[in-house]
Amino acid sequence: MEKHILLIDDDLDEPEMFMNALFDADIICKCTWANGAEEAFRHLEHIRPDFIVLDFNMPKMNGLDTLRALKAHEEWQAIPVVMYSTTMDSTLSAKALQQGAVQCIRKPYNMKELPTLLQAFL
Template sequence: MGISICCMLVEDDADDRDIFSLALQGVSTDVQLVTANDGEHAIARFKEEESFLPHCIFIDLNMPRMNGQECLQEIRKIERLKNVPVIMYSTTVNPSYVAEALRHGATDFIVKPVTIEALTSSIAQIFKKLQPVFDDITASIESNSSR
């Protein structure tokens, strides 16, 4: 045992990555944050590191090169990631974007809060809701590492 939660953030803005990291530390110090600068970087990592299996993925909606919706669709094509929760993370509150993300396999959609405290609270709520899924992913990781 002893596997910590691994959370991936796909976010092109360095300041937003730092803010997310601080908020995540406020939820738990036992969470590893892995970042990708954009959707193409994230997909490349998943394809290159076939054993990489995060417990959850947060994706910014508005990014250059490959936007969040496109990244989500590519992630859902990767078999080992089909059950990994993907949370869209954006300043955009357009209901059609939310509906499209959910239709393409997003688990949830959160609006980027204006304070670190509010973001910490949002992440904590998502983690609490997803704990059974995290337990299943941890069991899968442990099973694969014992082979």
């Protein structure tokens, strides 16, 4: 059965890079992109992804605030959330895991590394 991922990231280039990495990793799945938390919440009214990949650095509502909102919503709290950020460090990772993320991934500077990272959690 094909997996469905909701990618929440305000970077307009990220969906294409993410989809290319999934393809390179030979991961067949559907991917829905949300440009920030508000758009993600609108998508979640209509879809039930298998995973949410959530960026930390976003305007208006950052990744930790978005994670808290997801985990506070009864219908969404069971969806596994992977935090995904260029600024991922041990402090941010600990906070995200404490608030319900299942994994934290540092966005690689070399995007050729991304398929391997995605294979590890998918």
